[in-house]
Amino acid sequence: MTDKPARIKIAIQKSGRLTEQSLDLLQRCGLKYTRGPDQLIAFGENMPVDVLLVRDDDIPGLVRDDVCDLGIAGLNIVEEKRLHFLEQDPVTPFQIIRSLDFGHCRLAFAYPDGSPLRTVRDLAGKKVATSYPSIVRDYLQRNNIDAGVVEFSGAVEIAPSLGRAEAICDLVSTGSTLLANKLREGETILESRAVILQTPVAVPAEKTEWINRLLQRLEGVMQVRESKYIMMHAPKSALAQIAALLPGSEAPTVLPLDSRDDRVAVHVVCRENVFWETLEALKSAGATSILVVPVEKMLA
Numbered sequence: 001m002t003d004k005p006a007r008i009k010i011a012i013q014k015s016g017r018l019t020e021q022s023l024d025l026l027q028r029c030g031l032k033y034t035r036g037p038d039q040l041i042a043f044g045e046n047m048p049v050d051v052l053l054v055r056d057d058d059i060p061g062l063v064r065d066d067v068c069d070l071g072i073a074g075l076n077i078v079e080e081k082r083l084h085f086l087e088q089d090p091v092t093p094f095q096i097i098r099s100l101d102f103g104h105c106r107l108a109f110a111y112p113d114g115s116p117l118r119t120v121r122d123l124a125g126k127k128v129a130t131s132y133p134s135i136v137r138d139y140l141q142r143n144n145i146d147a148g149v150v151e152f153s154g155a156v157e158i159a160p161s162l163g164r165a166e167a168i169c170d171l172v173s174t175g176s177t178l179l180a181n182k183l184r185e186g187e188t189i190l191e192s193r194a195v196i197l198q199t200p201v202a203v204p205a206e207k208t209e210w211i212n213r214l215l216q217r218l219e220g221v222m223q224v225r226e227s228k229y230i231m232m233h234a235p236k237s238a239l240a241q242i243a244a245l246l247p248g249s250e251a252p253t254v255l256p257l258d259s260r261d262d263r264v265a266v267h268v269v270c271r272e273n274v275f276w277e278t279l280e281a282l283k284s285a286g287a288t289s290i291l292v293v294p295v296e297k298m299l300a
């Protein structure tokens with residue numbers, strides 16, 4: 001009798017600000033999957049990994065309950081649920097094992113245009129509408145501000161005009177939602193981005209190998225997003241100067257050029273994006289035929 005191989009389950013947001021980039025990240029880690037229309041599970045074809053597409057609010061709970069081994073969610077939701085779970089039961093509900101390079105936004109207070117309220121200090125005796133009641137209560141408490149919290153599951157920005165609250169605390173990305181609702185942004189209480197959650201339960205041995213592989217590939221994917229491979233011809237005498245101009249680069253490969261004693265070819269991987277200013281500085285240092293190419297994969 002053979003055991004069915006254990007499959008890793010990863011929860012991601014079904015439709016929203018993190019969906020596309022979460023799927024893209026998993027694909028770049030090599031995952032190929034099949035997913036029928038409206039299907040909530042995408043089955044990995046080439047790895048023992050299945051992706052559950054769920055509401056972002058449900059991701060922390062699925063990971064806490066070990067229904068999913070991993071989850072990708074915004075720190076905003078993760079922190080809200082973490083505080084909420086801790087109120088019920090003081091055990092660590094999940095571990096945050098990685099911060100990702102997408103989904104940047106902030107949780108901030110906002111006050112109606114024309115309102116006398118300027119800062120959180122002015123909220124004493126007033127009400128704040130939010131979908132993040134645990135984070136907001138925690139913040140108010142830590143800052144000794146005696147304000148009420150009104151929970152809204154969506155459309156928080158209309159709470160002041162409905163007369164339900166004097167201020168709001170909501171996610172802000174571009175700021176256009178606040179602008180459209182005549183709200184002025186105030187204090188940020190949380191800088192958010194996508195993170196990876198892992199179940200608090202010890203991962204069975206047959207899963208750890210693939211989880212570790214996936215996490216290692218993920219490091220590589222994030223690393224190459226910024227990385228560039230740079231090639232150029234340069235005077236031997238300028239090598240030190242050129243190395244100093246290239247941010248985050250390792251020791252360059254220096255190759256001889258046919259029939260030239262004074263000039264060499266230089267190849268180098270830069271772990272940061274390379275801007276026009278850098279190329280201009282390289283040229284001033286005597287480099288020619290400068291080429292910058294994207295890096296496809298990297299395994300450190």
Ligand code: PRP
Nearest residue numbers: 016017170171172173174175176177178
């Ligand atoms: C957030 C927030 C605002 C909007 C702000 O909702 O509630 O509606 O994004 O973004 P902006 O500053 O770019 O206008 P989100 O799309 O995350 O949906 P959800 O909270 O319902 O999951």
Ligand code: ZN
Nearest residue numbers: 016055056057
């Ligand atoms: Zn949501």
